[in-house]
Amino acid sequence: MTEDNGLHCSINIQSPISLTADLHCKAGDILAVLGPSGAGKSTLLKTLAGLIKPVSGIISVGGKQWSNINSAIHLSPQQRHIGYVPQHFGLFEHLSTIDNILIGLKHLPKSDRQRQANKWLHLVDLLPQKHKRPNQLSGGQRQRVALARALAREPSVLLLDEPFSAVDNQTREMLHIALLKLKSEIRCPVVMVTHNHQEAMLLADNILIVDAGKTVQQGTVSELLQSPKSIAVARQLGINNIFPVTVTDHNVSQQLTWFSLAGSTVCTADILPRTIGDTVMCLLPHDANIHRHLDEVESNHTHFELQLISSYELHNRTQILGFIAGTPTALRLEINRKLPSTASSSSIYVSIPATEIRLITEFE
Amino acid sequence: MTEDNGLHCSINIQSPISLTADLHCKAGDILAVLGPSGAGKSTLLKTLAGLIKPVSGIISVGGKQWSNINSAIHLSPQQRHIGYVPQHFGLFEHLSTIDNILIGLKHLPKSDRQRQANKWLHLVDLLPQKHKRPNQLSGGQRQRVALARALAREPSVLLLDEPFSAVDNQTREMLHIALLKLKSEIRCPVVMVTHNHQEAMLLADNILIVDAGKTVQQGTVSELLQSPKSIAVARQLGINNIFPVTVTDHNVSQQLTWFSLAGSTVCTADILPRTIGDTVMCLLPHDANIHRHLDEVESNHTHFELQLISSYELHNRTQILGFIAGTPTALRLEINRKLPSTASSSSIYVSIPATEIRLITEFE
């Protein structure tokens, strides 16, 4: 299990919350950790950093054991040589921006430190703020100081707790590119907590879903998108249109399943055997057709009325948020044209080819 | 200027930074404030809240003056009856979650407060954490307490400083819907700082761009997308593919402009008169065609080589991040099919219909 030079972790902690975690991340890879607020993501990161001691299990990096409770091994954060961006930054309030970075550079010869610190400050675009104290910085500036401090250490593992949560779109893009460039340079495992699934998919080689104190599923983006283990996993991946439906009929030989959606019965291809009365998860695509009138709907399409909550156009596509009329189920759709003008503020009709509706069984 | 019942603000502050702001927001509307990190967004919100005193200008809400330095009017935050979510939450550490909310409900009769507080806790999904103290909550949970506290006040103006920055995708969607529903109920102006342009576009009726201590531009999403006043504005709106190019030729009668891009000369329709040698901003669409070989490119398309940085598939579309080969210009593209497999890790060719390239003049 520990033959390669990546990070392997299989642990159990009890305090401050109980958390069971299994994960691995190759050197040079980015592992994004997604999960609902309060799931235990920050707690997991602190445990990797050595700030929380597991009650059982092993953490190893590059074949070296960082934690092995059975063998009474538990390296201190100092011994692990990590780069860590805490969720709340943990800046040294008494030090200027540059000194906040210099303090982590003990591993470099004295003469190189200043250069290195300046290089990283430049990278996060904070050179003008070099001599300001943290309490004179904006939220995003503070976050970037924490980021630069962690990166500048050239660590053996990089732990980032929502490192881009406080910066604007433009700055974030810049930092994304910097991180991606860097990743091939420093070749260490990078574990990044984020609550932005697009960011996770863009940056990460692997995604880990944490929910309610457990690591639920780890895999590549496409693995996870293909077979999410639960609704929670699907939601964390940005699959918004997922909701439970009841099987009304099933034909094993034809691999067809019928269920009721918004009052009408829908038939969809479904390879798994289902029992009538079962609850399964229905997954609607984001692409959809929008109609002003019901008679425009094609015959083989499932259709329903959508109560519009909000919509906006971006990059020639219209993003739509609405409820399936008469239900509390919210859908998020994306169409490649403008919304029909009459529908701009009330109800519209949506149709989806039945072939594009997928059913999945929730695992747990 | 103050005839309607919205928020009007035209002020100038000097401390802690100098900031000039002009904005307005109708009751029941959401005004999203976008801008680079450190631009002064939080400072603007604090000024609206009455926490910072302007040196000149007027703030009025529903015709009532909140600040008018000439007439020596400056209402205290208490007198303004606002709901405010500070960027760093400002929770009362000594109070439980529910007490943090109850404390802001003085305007309600005693008997209603508990009910109201529970209602809002339920809305932000924190009922199980009702009796926890803030230091026992995760980052996202803390943020939701702050949000519930502000909303529960049924304020006359709602000021939100990055209110969803610490919550995961699923929770955020839930909160978005809650806010949109609410907005029609409470009918007060809502000013929301965010660094997520998609969130801004989804939720906001108007967007305000702040840059370097100035409000640069306010308008609806489409107004701003149509004619952003500057690169900074465009970037904040999620227009990533924008960069300066030099005009090499111009034909006034045909309304055509030639410029050079990645080594080749491109001709595009352009109604404005240009001077040869001028620098203008070139705006490439996100839609593009991807080719394995140069010979696949259609003749009337502009094409160049792209050095891939990263890509991922989501909702049947592939998101691509890469550099125009040989330049430091990063592009973000979106194609509606899988990336050709040979190109998965190195260079691919991109072609864009010349008609879809826009040129804009940067105003300031």
Added chain:
Amino acid sequence: ADSPAIAAAANVRFALHAIAQQFTQETHLTIRPSYGSSGQLTQQILNGAPFEIFISADSHYPLLLEEAEKTQGRLVVYAIGRLAIIKSRDSNLLLDAKLQGLSQALTNNQIARFAIATPAHAPYGLRAKDALIQQQLWKPIENKLIYGENVAQAAQFALSNSAQGGIVALSLVKAPAFHEHGEFSIIDQGLHQPLLQSMVLTSTAGATAKHFFQYLQSDTARDIFVQYGFDLPRQD
């Protein structure tokens, strides 16, 4: 009835305690004595301390009060004080009336600390200094002296054996509490100026105070003073 506050020099502490007990038994009246050095108490009365009788260790301080018009009636000499040289049971200083043992010990460098009351505001300290000067011991002993804030503190220092000995009031030495801890020798009267101890009624004195002032001059009181080692003034 009222219970007057009475300022008394530290050296009369034990004698006064016995007299006050007797007084209370006979009259059912009580008094509240406070002890200190005569100088300190005078200072307090001058600044308004509500004492109704001042019982001093000499006559100088009561005269000061008279001059300041803080008194009623004349001062009365109630006893004549005597000095004693003392040591704790663990000290091996030799005690005698002419301080020869002390002189010996000083030459042999056996004295590290020697206690007297502070001459600045305690009459017993001043007289102890007299005696040391008279025997030519002041120079050798001066930098070994520790000063009690009043004569009782000086006695307590000497008893602690942290000082090898001390010169204090004989009246303190006569107390039973002393015998548990120390030994003493009376000092020859010729080595110092006499301690003519006077008392005076202050301007605020009330009936009980006046009554007690008289009682202090009664035979019962005089007997007790003698028990505590005081000489008595000639009765007019």
Added chain:
Amino acid sequence: MDWQALLLSIKLSLVTTILLIPLAIITARVLAFRNFAGKHWLEALLMTPLILPPTVIGYYLLVGLGQQSWLGQTLQSLTGQPLVFHFSGLVLASLLINIPFALQPIQRAFESIPEDVRDASACCGLTFWESLLKVELPLVWPGIVTAIVLCFSHVLGEFGVVLMIGGNIEGETKTLSIAIYDSVQAFDFQSAGRMSFVLLIFAVSTLAISSHFARKMGVQHDRR
């Protein structure tokens, strides 16, 4: 055991603490949150009793309030009794001496309330008094407990000033501190020992109780 002295000491401590703490809270809040000309000078002035030996303070009080001074005489003719060598004089002296002990911890506690929290309290519509009672006082509570313990114990132990301006008049100005001193001089080591022991027990239990309170009601300022 001199119970009267013990009671007097406790009474003095209580009166001083009760009078001083509310004043200290108000002053500390002003000093922590407001800026005005001469603030630094005022702060230094309010700190001086900390650095001045009690006998110096005693000296100035004696000279200023004693019967030989103009002020002392005026006060005496107004109130009918001298301030020095009287319980009220001890109270005055204790108040004066304890200003820094009451002020410092509370001011520090006010200063450590984060700006965010004060902003939030204003924006929740809390009036000055509501904010003080519901937000600020609970947050500065550990500082207040510290101030109370410091003041109470400091008064209990005060000796120099009391001796200088109080004498040791039974039931009036003879505090326990002085009673112990007095017993030792009377070779009465037994009562000195007994009184010391009672105070030791008292001290330990006071500390246990107050630290329990501080822990229960106080809040660890956590920067999460």
Added chain:
Amino acid sequence: MDWQALLLSIKLSLVTTILLIPLAIITARVLAFRNFAGKHWLEALLMTPLILPPTVIGYYLLVGLGQQSWLGQTLQSLTGQPLVFHFSGLVLASLLINIPFALQPIQRAFESIPEDVRDASACCGLTFWESLLKVELPLVWPGIVTAIVLCFSHVLGEFGVVLMIGGNIEGETKTLSIAIYDSVQAFDFQSAGRMSFVLLIFAVSTLAISSHFARKMGVQHDRR
């Protein structure tokens, strides 16, 4: 003006402060960051000198260190001189009395370092000593200044204990506090006044300097 007494007082204050502050920093850090059985009892014990009147402490020192005690005799045979009535005895007493004054502000300051910051310091690879010197001490600096000012001034003003165990030997144990008391008792208001004035000036300038230092090197803990 009794210059000798002033010098002695300053010497005593300096020696006490210099000996006590480093010990206090170490102890405060342990108490702030570690949990162990009996910690609350230890904390209460270390606080007792605060609540006990100086005369009580003086009494116990007198009994415990005096030559009639076993400890006092042992110490005397070791050092060749008695501790009571000697400068070293005053130092010992001052150290004892000032434990809470040195410990409390520093411990509070350590406790208020946010967990995030300590985590960050560990994760920046700082060793125990580096973290202490570069991160923790600068952050607790205001607490240390408070402790120094409290200790220094408290020793300067200490009266009860000194009076009880020290006598007032000139140049050895006669501190300024006692010198002033003595002058007043001896009707020497002139020197008492002069000494008091010198100390007043000294106090004000000490405060000015220390508050300047605290402000310059200290950091407002800001929760941004």
